[in-house]
Amino acid sequence: MSIYAGLFGKLPTLKDVGSIKQEQATQLLDKDQKLIGKYYIYDRQPVKYEDVPKHLIEALIATEDSRFYEHDGIDNISLMRVFVKNLILQDKSAGGGSTITLQLAKNLYGRKNYAFFSMLINKFKESIVAKRIEEVYSKEEILTLYLNTVPFSDNTYGIESASRKFFNKSVQDISINEAATLVGTLKANTYYNPRLHPERCKGRRNVVLSQMVNYNYLSQDSLKYYSNQGLKLEYRSFNHDLGLAPYFRAEVKKQLESILDTLKTSEGEKYNLYKDGLIVYTTLDYKMQALAEAAMKEHISTLQADFEKSYGKNAPWETNKNLIESAIKKLPQVKIYKENGLTDAQIKDSLQIKKPIDLFSWKGDTIKTSSAVDSLKHYLKFLNTGMLSVEPSTGAVRTYIGGIDYRYFKYDHISQSERQVGSTFKPFVYTAAIENGLDPCTYFSLNKVTYTNYDNWTPSNSGHSDEDPYINYTLEKALSNSVNTISVKVLENVGIPKVLKQVEKLGISKELPNEPSLALGVAEISLKDLTGAYASYLNKGKAVSPYYITKIEDQFGNVIAAFEPEISQKEAYSDYTRQVLLEMMKSTVNKGTASRLRTVYGLRNEIAGKTGTTQDNKDGWFVGLTPNLVTVTWVGNDNHSIGFKSTALGQGANSALPIFAKFYQKLNADSNFKSVTNASFEKPSQQVLDDLNCESTKRDNFIKRLFKKKEKKKTFN
Template sequence: MSTSASSKKTTPKKTNSILSVKKPWFDKIIKAVWILFFCFVLGIPLYFLSVSINLFGLFGEMPSTKEVENPENDLSSELISADGVSLGRYFRFNRSQVTYDGLSTDLVNTFMLSEDHRFYEHSGMDFWAYPRVLWGLLTLNSAGGGSTITQQLAKNLYTRNPDKALDGVVAKLGKYPRRIVQKTKEWIISVDLEKNFTKEEIIAMYLNTAEFSSNSYGIKVAAETYFNKGPDSLNLQESALLIGMLQNPTFYNPVSNPEGALNKRNEVLYKVYRHGYKIISREQYDSIKALPLGLNFKVQNQNQGLATYFRTVLRNDLMSWCKEHGYDLWESGLKIYTTIDSRMQRFAEEAMAEHMRVLQKEFDRQWRLRNRNPWTDENGNEIKNFLEQRIKRTEAYANLVERYGAEASFDSIKILLNQKKPMRVFTWRGERDTLFSSIDSLNYYKRFLQSGLMSMNPETGAIKAWVGGINHKYFKYDHVKQGSRQPGSTFKPFVYGKAIEDGYSPCHELLDISPTIKIPGGTWSPSNAEGDKGLGDKLTLRQALARSKNTISAQLIDRVRPQNVVEFAHRLGIKSELHPNPSLCLGVDNVTLYELVSAYCGFVNLGIHVEPYYITRIEDKNGNVIESFVPKTRQAMDEKTAYKMVYMLEGGVQESGGTSVGLKYELKKDNEIGGKTGTTDNASDGWYMGITHNLVTGVWVGGDEPSIRFPSWSFGAGSKTARPIWEKYMLKVYANPEVGFAKGYFKRPVSGLDVTLDCNKYQSIDSTEVSPDEKEITLDDLNN
């Protein structure tokens, strides 16, 4: 039987080649390896290039090479005294630069060994640290970050600063894309920083940009804030405390969390020991870690330090200057050199505090004895509803009106204003915590006496000390340049000065009798401070000014005309509006202490008025002088007239009955002094103007507003309220010769005098003197 060909079976050939077997998974692995290789070799560099050029705007702009070489950092502007002491700073972020040379060796070593002990071995990125970081992430046991000092600096300078606008489209996709972009930029910027700066410069730059909590930015401010010293003086344990704060400034703040800060400090110290800081042994480490924190803490702000009122007033001038010249006072790192002497400023603040503490105690005691409040009207009657009227001017009242609406009744708001709450208040024994309502607080603070002091070199115009009040934190109002009050008898020298200019001699005699002067609506006949209309004695002009006789001041303004006195005072530097009325001779028109001191300097400076100034120069952050300031001067009166007025003011110290004869002998010995007291008729203001050959100083004392009055005119007399502050201040100045204001004698006119000052030899220029009560002068006559 035969078989057909179609049914014949065929068998495939067998082969032993493994390559003939199809394995697609193997091909995919090979392909993936090559892709990953090319991504790593080409993709990563292309990614970094894309970020660096901000491809298609995906990643945000990178800083330019110029920005990396000259990083912009917000810098506080600093006020510097004439003797080189920092008076304070204007800042949004309180930061001030320091160079590497200004860092202590302990600080540098602690920082480097704690934060990046291979700092000198890498070029911005520490690749040896990345495996450790990765292992920590995998094991959930972090052994520290992988960022180098250079990377952290990059973060501080750019990627943490929203003003640099480094974020692009990718970073807006979410937290993780943003973090990847930021980290990439840190790496790129780190390389640029390492290219353009030395290691030492990078260390200084990082410490200058770091935050240390308590309003402290940068190592210089941090050292001053926590230890009251410069960064060049920080020891090992102090350095460790500050470096420990870098990881979390708020949590490791030694004031708010001393235990946490101490533990962190000791952790940093151990790192320093472990990484081989050769100076510290195990025994030294054990000894140092047992030490307390050793803080000398003082937060820097505008309410603390020297010359707080001066700094606040000056700020407005500087803001105008910065606007005109294209600077930011808060961030441009300006150095403003002032005329203020820090030592004299301290003497002035101490003198004021010493006297005002005692004066306030007696002020309160006397009003308690009278069982009355110190706010009174012109007739001495207590002002009704005074506190209710004043509370409506406060921020607390305005906030309640805004919250409940203007239609809310005062009675309803008053209930809230009387609710007590915890409050810290000022006392002359230090700050105290208490429970006060808004009404309680107003009632408490309105009883405080205030004071102002300004001290100026009459020849140069340089202001050496400026105290605007008793405590800037609690009383913001400046009583040197802002406060304008009646000067009382301290205005009289301008009346006498005009008479001297018109030919009167200091030896010219007038009767102590009050004139009768017609004024609109009647007549005016002033009394003396003692209440009399004059005793009829003959007094020289020098004696009359020394005893501050109102009667003779009124006679003089009769003769020289009020309008001429106004013009004379304006020539000398009084800029406030003055009304040409006879009562001007008693100082009834408001002026500032700033103006009075400026004007009195014209007498001492032989008639040359020097505009007060308080800035000598301004430098930019690199130390380049932007502008220098020179005081403006003009001849305000003849030098002979000026010296005669100096001689007249000396009468207050030398003449019998003078209001300055009570000054201590220690001040008057081997020293020429002139002085003038002032007290307003309503017992609101006490003044003293003291002059020496090289220093003119004015002092004002009074209530926060004119209706806050002294218990009596005699209690509020300038000789009791203001003169003691001047006396204490000058004693401190003379006790410290290093400040350069020694005792001495007033300058004399080069051409001599045209009249003798020896009143025994003087002959009156007016032998037919008319008695003041024999004539009546109208106001129109006076101004013609």
């Protein structure tokens, strides 16, 4: 009576029981509604009764509560046994007596620790709540509530989350053995954790199967068949740092937090990303993302080995004291030590203290006894990457790789980084030139020119020291071969202001350098903005803004926010210009700096593209354009002082292009992506074909050669 009266805490009323609200994880879905990840405090997502397979219900009842459909929530005989053991025999470990409804009461409202007779008091409280649950809910509803709230291994709540975590499938698709495995863990979810203790868990699974036989849910022959099978897991962690597309999930999370700040529930409350069971529909393509990540890892792991080998014993992260000391000063620990009043000598000593540290490696993560300085040197050497693929007509993001491993490298090279874009800027210069009337068959000389009004700056062509200065290239030949000297001359011809205006129309609004080196890509631009600008060549001259979220629903399926593509309303240039540039970038792939897509990787897809390499080989870029997908890849070191040892290794064609190439090899092998891999560019107009129909090179005659000798120096207009 004292418990009933509330002397040991208020009991939930029938009304409370009837309005149960549990914290639920927010689900992140791809474009085809496949689960990408979740945001949660407790990993829980609900399931409907009709989605639970019959054999799972049977396994649960046979093991946990064989008379579930017969009692009213309480097994009186078992409850009396607990009373006698706890009160009379003082057995503090006395258990038993739990029905599914009693367990549900415990799951919903928890237990408190009382000075005396805790087990007894909690059991009686739960029995009262259980009776009320049985009054309010049907047996099917009770089973549904129980399965949605019961704790499983690895901090997982609810059968749907457990099924997805341990078997990578929805609960409605799990087999008898998988159902028996999950039900078996309920006895002690840590002790029978299938990931940590597979043999122990298998034994418990077989107990559940035996119980199913005892209660006629399974035949003896079936028991022999299932119990002889091994325990097969397809474990998928929904840890925020692990799993598919972690950089994408982190970026979407930032956007969701801003979006939800502007929305209110029907009760006028703010939505909680971690508790309210929202469903977020995104543009990402799950399978395409998996292929992109695989391609990135295959290439970067090999490139990293070549990168380290190229430096040998003279690696800057080991021998360059100024670089190392500069990096040490930026360590978060150093800032903390200084705030705590430590001297420079004390800080230096503290950074030399060795302790076990988890270190990333492409060969497999290792734990080594290292100091903070050792760890710094280790991480200084790693190349990083960014890769973004979008649908050119909308900007819908299909793949998103912000770095090589989110666990160790949180910095996102898509949403946070701006790097010099190198020769990937050149198409914008040529676009402005064509748009302002320059004939595609205009010839420009390869010869070097010193611009006296810019500190005698003399742009040169990488890897072409012996080139004939009297050879002239058309715009197509110059762009496809990424000729620096001609790019600067084209910029001079059209004028820097017009190029800057053109770039602004392409959605790149930041202030760019107002100098001739702009033609060579000294501007620092985000990978995201670069991708959106390049989409214009496939989208009728209109740039796009890459976007991630299409809509958000509450836990009841009501749409609380929806989003449309952000596409420029006006064409940034004419369709004639667009077709000309597209043809030029096709030449880049077919016979220019990106030709290894054909010769080395054997790609036969219709592809246009542009490679990019920055000064001192600090950044490698590749932009790949296919009719229905724009992909941009970048590779470099996060420390701007560390570049590739040689152009052969660091040029975009070697550092960044292979990620795209391997990605498309994988797409080609999967018939699900035929709409991407088999797509064809539209045929250019006859005028475009005619205007590009000229000899790609010609050599100056004697008179012009004499004139050029006098034109070695000039001012940049």
